[in-house]
Amino acid sequence: MPEPACQRLSIRTQGAGFYEITRSIIPMLEGTGVLTLFIRHTSASLLIQENADPDVQTDLMGFLTRLAPHADHPQMNWLTHRIEGPDDMPAHIKAALLPTSLQIPVIDGRMLLGRWQGIYLVEHRDAPHAREVVVMLR
Amino acid sequence: MPEPACQRLSIRTQGAGFYEITRSIIPMLEGTGVLTLFIRHTSASLLIQENADPDVQTDLMGFLTRLAPHADHPQMNWLTHRIEGPDDMPAHIKAALLPTSLQIPVIDGRMLLGRWQGIYLVEHRDAPHAREVVVMLR
Amino acid sequence: MPEPACQRLSIRTQGAGFYEITRSIIPMLEGTGVLTLFIRHTSASLLIQENADPDVQTDLMGFLTRLAPHADHPQMNWLTHRIEGPDDMPAHIKAALLPTSLQIPVIDGRMLLGRWQGIYLVEHRDAPHAREVVVMLR
Numbered sequence: 337m338p339e340p341a342c343q344r345l346s347i348r349t350q351g352a353g354f355y356e357i358t359r360s361i362i363p364m365l366e367g368t369g370v371l372t373l374f375i376r377h378t379s380a381s382l383l384i385q386e387n388a389d390p391d392v393q394t395d396l397m398g399f400l401t402r403l404a405p406h407a408d409h410p411q412m413n414w415l416t417h418r419i420e421g422p423d424d425m426p427a428h429i430k431a432a433l434l435p436t437s438l439q440i441p442v443i444d445g446r447m448l449l450g451r452w453q454g455i456y457l458v459e460h461r462d463a464p465h466a467r468e469v470v471v472m473l474r
Numbered sequence: 475m476p477e478p479a480c481q482r483l484s485i486r487t488q489g490a491g492f493y494e495i496t497r498s499i500i501p502m503l504e505g506t507g508v509l510t511l512f513i514r515h516t517s518a519s520l521l522i523q524e525n526a527d528p529d530v531q532t533d534l535m536g537f538l539t540r541l542a543p544h545a546d547h548p549q550m551n552w553l554t555h556r557i558e559g560p561d562d563m564p565a566h567i568k569a570a571l572l573p574t575s576l577q578i579p580v581i582d583g584r585m586l587l588g589r590w591q592g593i594y595l596v597e598h599r600d601a602p603h604a605r606e607v608v609v610m611l612r
Numbered sequence: 613m614p615e616p617a618c619q620r621l622s623i624r625t626q627g628a629g630f631y632e633i634t635r636s637i638i639p640m641l642e643g644t645g646v647l648t649l650f651i652r653h654t655s656a657s658l659l660i661q662e663n664a665d666p667d668v669q670t671d672l673m674g675f676l677t678r679l680a681p682h683a684d685h686p687q688m689n690w691l692t693h694r695i696e697g698p699d700d701m702p703a704h705i706k707a708a709l710l711p712t713s714l715q716i717p718v719i720d721g722r723m724l725l726g727r728w729q730g731i732y733l734v735e736h737r738d739a740p741h742a743r744e745v746v747v748m749l750r
Contacts, residue, residue: 341506342579342586368617370648370750372508372577376588378524384712385704386654391693392704398690399680399705404537414536417529428523428530429537436522436591437577439648439713441618441748448618448746450652453712470586472579474508474612474750479644480717480724510646510715514726516662542675552674555667566661566668567675574660574729575715608724610717612646612750 342472349380349459349467352423354393357469358455364471365445374437374470379427379460381434382469387454400460404429427460434458442473480610487518487597487605490561492531495607496593502609503583512575512608517565517598519572520607525592538598542567565598572596580611618748625656625735625743628699630669633745634731640747641721650713650746655703655736657710658745663730676736680705703736710734718749 343364347355365371375382386392407415407422417425438455441448449455457467481502485493503509513520524530545553545560555563576593579586587593595605619640623631641647651658662668683691683698693701714731717724725731733743 341581370508370646370748372579374577374579374586376586376591378522378588378590383708384654385708389693389695392701395691395693395701396705396708402690403541403679414540415533417527417533419527425530425533429534432521432523432534432537433571433709435573435711439577439650439715441648441650441746443617448650448652450654450744452654453652468588470579472508479719508646510717512715512717512724514724514729516660516726516728541679552678553671554674555665555671557665563668563671567672570659570661570672571709573711577715606726608717610646 342470345469345471347457347467347469349457349465351462351464352459353397355457355459356387356454357457361455361471365442365447365473367445367473368443369473371440371442371447372437372472373455375457376468376470378431379424380465380467381431381436381458381460382438383434383456383458384438384453385456386452388452400430423462430460480608483607483609485595485605485607487603489600489602490597491535493595493597494525494592495595499593499609503580503585503611505583505611506581507611509578509580509585510575510610511593513595514606514608516569517562518603518605519569519574519596519598520576521572521594521596522576522591523594524590526590538568561600568598618746621745621747623733623743623745625741627738627740628735629673631733631735632663632730633733637731637747641718641723641749643721643749644719645749647716647718647723648713648748648750651733652744652746654707655700656741656743657707657712657734657736658714659710659732659734660714660729661732662728664728676706699738706736
């Protein structure tokens with residue numbers, strides 16, 4: 337059976353926040369090359385960040401929320417895209433600032449992540465969403 | 475004739491804003507791999523964002539302008555790099571926050587973009603510029 | 613001797629700032645493909661930026677410091693992750709906003725950088741650190 341050109345990872349999110357996917361990626365990897373992870377959405381992101389103290393994730397979410405609050409916050413009264421809810425346009429802003437794709441070197445099926453690096457899907461929307469990530473090693 | 479290792483896309487911009495390039499990329503793609511788009515400038519960016527409501531692009535520009543206003547805005551009175559005009563240093567700031575390159579999985583010549591994802595060149599300078607993007611599928 | 617699948621670049625930093633690595637990368641490149649640079653840390657970044665006027669780097673650092681000041685600044689009194697020093701959580705924030713990896717097209721051992729583009733390691737921590745970058749051409 338030929339090796340598939342790419343694989344898919346599905347993640348169900350339950351509100352804005354960090355969802356670690358490092359362990360879901362590991363069994364998908366064989367051989368050597370550059371791993372590309374690509375998220376097929378414009379209101380969620382992929383991010384490599386510290387995996388030790390969960391407070392880091394809390395503070396990153398706090399920073400993003402202060403930088404781009406919901407559309408009903410006075411700081412955002414200039415927003416025009418409002419039809420999909422007060423969390424939608426800020427979600428696009430955060431998705432513009434954080435990565436849509438990640439690239440990680442892989443040797444013999446092992447990602448060369450640093451000791452404190454974990455791979456996260458960052459959900460920017462409040463409601464539950466089904467997110468899809470394309471996984472490709474070349 | 476051997477397949478060229480890479481192709482170039484030229485875009486003429488007319489001031490700061492979003493310029494969609496999705497349809498210019500499609501005919502350049504053959505085969506399977508990871509597509510890399512690379513912009514050869516430090517005051518313009520590449521970005522994958524929502525392609526449905528143009529208000530999203532307007533609001534993203536609004537956000538970036540508020541985050542890093544022109545050098546003659548009181549909020550930016552601390553800037554030292556001013557010799558290339560009031561829009562230049564803010565353009566470098568925006569170019570640092572948005573991607574210089576994009577990576578998109580391609581199967582049989584088709585990009586695996588999500589339904590709402592479009593590919594944009596984001597111009598940060600006010601005057602018209604000739605921008606060049608390198609297109610490489612590996 | 614077979615070509616190694618990847619190489620490593622070690623950089624010793626002496627406080628927050630830009631460290632140019634363009635010239636260290638050049639002799640590592642042979643052949644044609646996409647170069648991936650990957651930093652194995654969550655409080656330092658890789659960035660392509662202007663290499664002409666050093667004021668640009670000073671202003672980029674100034675912007676990042678204003679966007680995410682140290683934890684002992686009143687603007688950051690909401691931070692919870694404080695055990696690793698006042699510069700640590702802001703370093704994670706900056707590392708979330710700037711790239712962990714770069715991709716650059718290479719033809720016959722030559723990077724297709726634009727005329728004004730240099731490659732930088734951006735250190736976000738105050739104390740000296742030993743940083744490691746993985747270099748892979750595929």
